[in-house]
Amino acid sequence: MTKTWNNKAWFMVLPVVILVAFSALLPLMTVVNYSIQDTFGNNQFFFAGFEWFEEIMTSSRFHDALGRQFLFSTIILAIEVPLGIFIAMNLPSKGWKSSLCLVLISLPLLIPLNVVGTIWQIFGRADIGLLGASIAALGLDYNYTQNAVDAWITIIVMDVWHWTSLVALLCFAGLQSIPEAYYQAARIDGASKWATFRYIQLPKMHGVLLIAVLLRFMDSFMIYTEPFVLTGGGPGNSTTFLSIDLVKMAIGQFDLGPAAAFSLIYFLIILLMSFIFYTVMNSLDKKEG
Amino acid sequence: MAEIHLKGLAHSYDPNASEEGHYALKQIDHVWEDGKAYALLGASGCGKSTLLNIISGLLHPSKGQVLFDGVDVTNLPTEERHIAQVFQFPVVYDTMSVYDNLAFPLRNRGHDEATIKERVLNIAEILEMTDVLNKKARGLTADAKQKISLGRGLVRENVAAILFDEPLTVIDPHLKWLLRMQLKSLHLRLKRTMIYVTHDQTEALTFADKVVVMHDGYVVQIGTPEELFDKPQHTFVGYFIGSPGMNFIDAKITGSQAVIAGETVELAASYEIKDSDKVELGIRPEFVTLSAAPSAGSFKVSVKRIEDIGRHKIVHVDFNGNDVSAIVPENVAITDDFTNMVFDQSRINIYSNDWLVEGGLSHD
Structure with missing residues (x-):
């Protein structure tokens, strides 16, 4: 019996293909197009090969921004993941108190990014901000517009305030899915609080933690709006993260070629890092389980 | 190992409970003897699991x-409290190997690795799990996981009792039988006190030395499977044990005569019962005989429905408005002219307000 080919099915896939082509593939190809060409105006373009990539890869400006970016994401993950787990474990698990706490901790997630930046911009000001003025009143020298360390601390605290709830909510969902019998069995087996956490709660949270780490890594690695509103990348270049640097290059200086090459490298780094996180966390799980 | 004594136990999930109806456990006084296997049998929601959790200390009793x-x-x-408990759904520590799972309760209690190894290997052999000791517990089947749960109880040498909370619920039917037999032989070998909660009478009757039947927060009868079958102390036991359960017919008793559905039955004993009580006559379907020809003391009935379950038939008949079931051997062909029913006189039990009444000597 010969196989009948039914090509009608391809028409079903077509809408999605067109949608993805216009929303993702074409814009990406435009960027690729810019990244390998050069222009001296007049809408005339010349092929430039990998020149822009070489330029970006060897520029200390990019290296510095990349270093700052990695440092930032590392600090953010190191604080938000354990803190989120800790909060999730201490939330009331049932009843109206639980609902109330969930709503309250979710509030920061609902605030638009530039509003978050504005809130902390004012909140942290040493002259009129509640936080800034209070610290100044304690006699500490705090000014995020002039001191790079202060600027970093402010951005990190802001991000922790803004996003820890996400990790907490995900972990809370993971914890809620653990049947009561596991805790009862742990008590009968004489497990300590730590052992219960290590051998019951943490393994059961593995799936949601993977999502939380990936989301927080990608988001913090792409952070733009909040530091842009809060510090504008300063003082100096101390809080100029990759996105801020990229926008400066593309819009401020209109260096389309290097900016396009920059974008592609940036994109590939995020892709690579997410892949590494995913693989490592999954193999960790396999090795344990 | 220990004897477990429950004294005046009552429990309510509502801390402000005042009426009796608020209590899941109403009044339990019971001694679980050392080394015996008990089954705690009852319908869902009768307080079995509550009682179990009180013994293991997961719940604190109200009284x-x-x-x-x-x-x-x-x-x-x-x-x-040196108690081990096996739950309805298998609990294993996913990330650990079978060995580590079995060693977990001992490690938590600070035993040294040499002792742990010895005991774990010993228990693994009893449970026939030696070949999977190095496997991760997560990948195992439900019955193997349940064995691990049990094993975590067995490795502890000073366990007073092992409690089972409907442990075979999620096990495949053909493995249930096997696991139950293993459990039974394990009990004979280790002589630990075991309390086994179930709502499955077959499970209870095959596993236990003694079956404790609970109903609505009370223990209504404690006895061997035979006692539960022959002399149910409460109508619930009669109805719950047996397949189908005991027949109950409203009755009026005077001396050694009972009037049921307008007919008179001669009883083997005489009873003294107040007129105000709700009186019922109970007879198991096994002791109801149907025939085509009338005989001494037979009643007129009509056949309503026949269920053929293979090894015997269950025949439902209408007895002046009462539904009565009878168990008939497979080789008897039941036709519509089987209109005569006889009760085995010695097997009739009389219940007053749901409790069994012991008869005195017949005066005739």
Whole structure:
């Protein structure tokens, strides 16, 4: 019996293909197009090969921004993941108190990014901000517009305030899915609080933690709006993260070629890092389980 | 190992309970003898699991005391009560190997690795799990996981009792039988006190030396499977044990005569019962005989429905408006002219307000 080919099915896939082509593939190809060409105006373009990539890869400006970016994401993950787990474990698990706490901790997630930046911009000001003025009143020298360390601390605290709830909510969902019998069995087996956490709660949270780490890594690695509103990348270049640097290059200086090459490298780094996180966390799980 | 004594136990999930109806457990006084296998049988929601959780200390009773070998442990937390418990859904520590799972309770209690190894290997052999010791517990089947749960109880040498909370619920039917047999032989070998909660009478009757039947927060009868079958102390036991359950017919008793559905039955004993009580006559379907020809003391009935379940037939008949079931051997062909029913006189039980009444000597 010969196989009948039914090509009608391809028409079903077509809408999605067109949608993805216009929303993702074409814009990406435009960027690729810019990244390998050069222009001296007049809408005339010349092929430039990998020149822009070489330029970006060897520029200390990019290296510095990349270093700052990695440092930032590392600090953010190191604080938000354990803190989120800790909060999730201490939330009331049932009843109206639980609902109330969930709503309250979710509030920061609902605030638009530039509003978050504005809130902390004012909140942290040493002259009129509640936080800034209070610290100044304690006699500490705090000014995020002039001191790079202060600027970093402010951005990190802001991000922790803004996003820890996400990790907490995900972990809370993971914890809620653990049947009561596991805790009862742990008590009968004489497990300590730590052992219960290590051998019951943490393994059961593995799936949601993977999502939380990936989301927080990608988001913090792409952070733009909040530091842009809060510090504008300063003082100096101390809080100029990759996105801020990229926008400066593309819009401020209109260096389309290097900016396009920059974008592609940036994109590939995020892709690579997410892949590494995913693989490592999954193999960790396999090795344990 | 220990004898477990429950004294005046009552429990309500509502801390402000005042009426009796608020209590899940109403009044339990019971001694679980050392080394025996008990089944705690009852319908869902009758308080079995509550009772079990009180013994293991996962719940604190509203009233009463729990004594292990005469020592009051009511206020001791679970981890200090030498109790093991196997739950309805298998609990294993996913990330650990089978060996580590079995070693977990011992490690938590600070035993040295040499002792742990010896005991784990010993228990693994009893449970026939030696070949999977190095496997991760997560990948195993439900019955193997349940064995691990049990094993975590068995490795602890000073366990007073092992409690089972409907442990075979999620096990495949063909493995249930096997696991139950293993459990039974394990009990014979290790002589640990075991309390097994179930709502499956077959499970209870095959596993236990003694079956404790609970109903609506009370223990209504404690007895061997035979006692539960022959002399149910309460209509619930009659109805719950047996397939189908005991037939109950409203009756009026005077001396050694009962009037049921307008007909008179001669009883083997005489009874003294107040007129105000709700009186019922109970007879198991096994002791109801149907025939085509009338005989001495037979009643007129009409056949309503026949269920053929292979090894015998269950025949439902209408007896002046009462539904009565009878068990008939497979080789008897039941036709519509089987209109005569006889009760085995010695097997009739009389119940007053749901409780069994013992008869005196017949005066005739």
